[in-house]
Amino acid sequence: MQTTPAARRLPLGERLRRGMRSGRLTAIALLLPPALILFTLFVILPLTESGYYAFFDWNGYGQPTDYVGLRNFEQMMGHSAFQTAAGNTLKIVAVSLFLQMPLALLLALMIYRRTPTNALFRLVFFVPYILAEVAAGLIWSFVFDGNYGVTASIAQSLGVDSFFILANRDWAFVAVMTVIVWKYFGFHMMIYIAALQGVSEDLIEAARIEGARRVQIVRYVQVPMIKPAIVVSAFFAIIGALQVFDVIIPLTNGGPSNSTHTIVTYLYTFGLTRLRIGFGSAVGVVLFLVAVLVAVFYQRFAMKRAET
Amino acid sequence: MAEVRLKNVTKAFGSVTVIPDLDLMVPDGSFTVLVGPSGCGKSTLLRIIAGLEMPTAGTIEIGGEDVTDEEPSKRGISMVFQSYALYPHMTVKENIDFGLRLAKTPADERERRVAEAARILALTDYLDRKPGQLSGGQRQRVAIGRSIVRQPKVFLFDEPLSNLDAALRTQMRVELAQLHQSIDATMIYVTHDQVEAMTLADQIVVMTAGRIEQVGAPMDLYDRPQTVFVAGFIGSPKMNLLPGEAAGRPEVETVGIRPEHIRADTEAGDWPAVANVVENLGSDTIAYVSADKRGELTVRLPGHMRLRPGERLFLTPESENLHLFGENGQRVGPGT
Numbered sequence: 001m002q003t004t005p006a007a008r009r010l011p012l013g014e015r016l017r018r019g020m021r022s023g024r025l026t027a028i029a030l031l032l033p034p035a036l037i038l039f040t041l042f043v044i045l046p047l048t049e050s051g052y053y054a055f056f057d058w059n060g061y062g063q064p065t066d067y068v069g070l071r072n073f074e075q076m077m078g079h080s081a082f083q084t085a086a087g088n089t090l091k092i093v094a095v096s097l098f099l100q101m102p103l104a105l106l107l108a109l110m111i112y113r114r115t116p117t118n119a120l121f122r123l124v125f126f127v128p129y130i131l132a133e134v135a136a137g138l139i140w141s142f143v144f145d146g147n148y149g150v151t152a153s154i155a156q157s158l159g160v161d162s163f164f165i166l167a168n169r170d171w172a173f174v175a176v177m178t179v180i181v182w183k184y185f186g187f188h189m190m191i192y193i194a195a196l197q198g199v200s201e202d203l204i205e206a207a208r209i210e211g212a213r214r215v216q217i218v219r220y221v222q223v224p225m226i227k228p229a230i231v232v233s234a235f236f237a238i239i240g241a242l243q244v245f246d247v248i249i250p251l252t253n254g255g256p257s258n259s260t261h262t263i264v265t266y267l268y269t270f271g272l273t274r275l276r277i278g279f280g281s282a283v284g285v286v287l288f289l290v291a292v293l294v295a296v297f298y299q300r301f302a303m304k305r306a307e308t
Numbered sequence: 309m310a311e312v313r314l315k316n317v318t319k320a321f322g323s324v325t326v327i328p329d330l331d332l333m334v335p336d337g338s339f340t341v342l343v344g345p346s347g348c349g350k351s352t353l354l355r356i357i358a359g360l361e362m363p364t365a366g367t368i369e370i371g372g373e374d375v376t377d378e379e380p381s382k383r384g385i386s387m388v389f390q391s392y393a394l395y396p397h398m399t400v401k402e403n404i405d406f407g408l409r410l411a412k413t414p415a416d417e418r419e420r421r422v423a424e425a426a427r428i429l430a431l432t433d434y435l436d437r438k439p440g441q442l443s444g445g446q447r448q449r450v451a452i453g454r455s456i457v458r459q460p461k462v463f464l465f466d467e468p469l470s471n472l473d474a475a476l477r478t479q480m481r482v483e484l485a486q487l488h489q490s491i492d493a494t495m496i497y498v499t500h501d502q503v504e505a506m507t508l509a510d511q512i513v514v515m516t517a518g519r520i521e522q523v524g525a526p527m528d529l530y531d532r533p534q535t536v537f538v539a540g541f542i543g544s545p546k547m548n549l550l551p552g553e554a555a556g557r558p559e560v561e562t563v564g565i566r567p568e569h570i571r572a573d574t575e576a577g578d579w580p581a582v583a584n585v586v587e588n589l590g591s592d593t594i595a596y597v598s599a600d601k602r603g604e605l606t607v608r609l610p611g612h613m614r615l616r617p618g619e620r621l622f623l624t625p626e627s628e629n630l631h632l633f634g635e636n637g638q639r640v641g642p643g644t
Contacts (some may be wrong), residue, residue: 188587205360207392210407210458220406224397 047288055280059221060277072282081258082283085266088173092244092262095177096184096237101230104185108192109218129186137250140179141166144251166252173260179247184240188233195229196222231302238298242291263287310371310384310494311336311462312357319352319518324354327518330366334462334496335511339488341497343505344515344541350468353515354498358387358464359620371461381407385457386453387464390471392447394439394454401435403427404453418457425453428490429483445476452487465497469504481507499617502542506530514538525642536637537566545606547631553624554602557632560640564631567594567608570623572615577622599623 019025030307055062111118143150146164155162245264254261312334319327342350355361359380411467426432429449452503469477514521555563581599593609632641
């Protein structure tokens with residue numbers, strides 16, 4: 001909300017009096033507390049608590065008493081599985097930004113115009129996003145299954161030995177990233193389609209008259225015009241990548257030998273399932289801080305720049 | 309510079325034919341205005357000339373060359389859009405020299421052309437601004453500047469002034485006329501505003517339902533409209549159109565008489581009438597009257613003639629200025 005400079009100069013007493021008269025204070029007094037209470041109960045409190053538990057060795061039962069200082073953090077940083085998980089999370093961020101988003105943009109440019117065929121393609125491309133993550137993970141685990149899955153059939157029809165991609169340390173995470181790209185590109189594509197439909201056709205026609213080829217129209221007109229949408233979609237891509245969890249559990253469960261964990265599946269596997277709530281909280285705190293840093297940095301720089 | 313020639317151009321969108329078989333010649337260096345009511349196909353015709361729409365049949369020649377299948381950028385045309393179509397993320401300068409950059413024109417040549425266009429259009433001080441920081445009139449000038457630097461053979465304008473307020477529109481109209489005089493290129497201009505058509509054009513093409521009703525010089529159309537439609541469309545206030553019988557000319561279907569060709573008197577005249585609404589414009593007084601047995605008429609009176617609604621008056625049409633139209637709506641008698 002914007003405040004006019006004149007209103008900002010008024011003394012507090014006068015502002016309150018005016019607020020009372022206009023009913024704004026009453027509205028604030030009535031409407032703000034429920035939101036604040038809910039936010040405190042379900043966001044602030046759990047966050048603070050988890051920050052507190054991070055300094056304890058605690059299994060989740062009873063009161064945390066075994067204060068260990070920064071040991072949980074030290075263990076986490078020194079744990080090779082955590083390092084792999086952090087690296088994997090970064091890989092997902094990179095793949096989301098540099099593979100998934102360009103792919104989504106390319107498809108959006110191909111099908112953004114309103115025609116019946118395009119509507120059909122849009123639906124087809126968007127279906128993976130509607131699908132529940134766990135279901136998607138399961139479906140792909142069948143696809144990649146070297147014994148009975150699609151991979152097995154393909155290998156059989158080609159007459160080669162079947163390939164167990166999800167059991168291969170080098171290739172399992174590539175498979176995971178493929179599923180992630182498949183699952184979420186439709187979401188970004190939809191953002192771009194909506195933005196592209198908002199670009200006036202006159203601008204594109206003017207560029208055609210000026211002699212711009214298709215690629216140049218995209219490069220000089222369409223992409224700059226939808227830049228705010230791209231910035232927002234990149235933000236979703238990064239934050240989403242930091243949170244990837246439910247696709248991986250049915251697909252690989254973090255294996256083979258912890259090679260496909262992300263920070264969240266690492267937290268779940270080494271914190272929750274092993275009843276090391278203190279340790280899990282420490283991972284959660286790190287993840288939270290990274291997410292907040294990304295969000296703040298993004299708000300300050302990327303989004304501001306896109307607006308101007 | 310070049311003439312534009314359309315031969316047997318037809319345009320259909322699906323099963324709807326918007327332009328059925330049209331021929332048109334736009335002379336080299338002329339300012340031709342396509343005018344007609346909304347949906348008459350004038351913008352479609354302009355877009356066909358630009359190459360933004362393909363004709364269903366027929367050919368388009370620019371400068372004697374068949375460009376029917378040519379890309380818009382290869383036709384030697386430029387176009388100014390109603391929405392200006394400026395790129396908001398580019399500065400004025402970048403907007404103006406966009407086409408030149410795409411064509412890889414040398415930088416010094418680009419500079420020179422942009423500076424020249426900016427000088428003609430009084431944009432020199434605004435070259436580093438973004439379109440969002442300009443007024444409507446300035447934006448329109450940038451759009452025109454973008455056209456000028458390409459040095460096209462033919463300029464196309466698609467209702468370029470309709471987003472401007474009345475005062476600015478008048479000013480830009482004058483500027484466009486001056487521009488045409490100074491660069492002497494062929495210009496084709498689409499509008500639904502017959503005042504723009506009358507003031508700018510040296511050739512007006514009146515269109516309705518995808519057909520050309522009449523082509524001619526503005527005063528030609530004004531003085532000798534060849535159809536009832538042109539008679540009613542050109543001129544403001546509109547020409548009065550009466551059934552022949554009511555106007556005392558039973559041999560024709562319709563009689564047209566312009567508001568300024570009806571004399572009014574409070575004492576005596578041919579047609580007794582009552583004033584309904586009176587508009588005093590200073591230089592003129594426009595009276596909307598009901599004439600006995602003849603219906604509603606518009607009369608242009610001297611500016612200082614005082615007339616009140618409800619007042620009785622007598623009208624006398626100038627018989628030498630009657631326009632007569634036959635059953636098919638075509639002009640008959642003098643001036644055909």
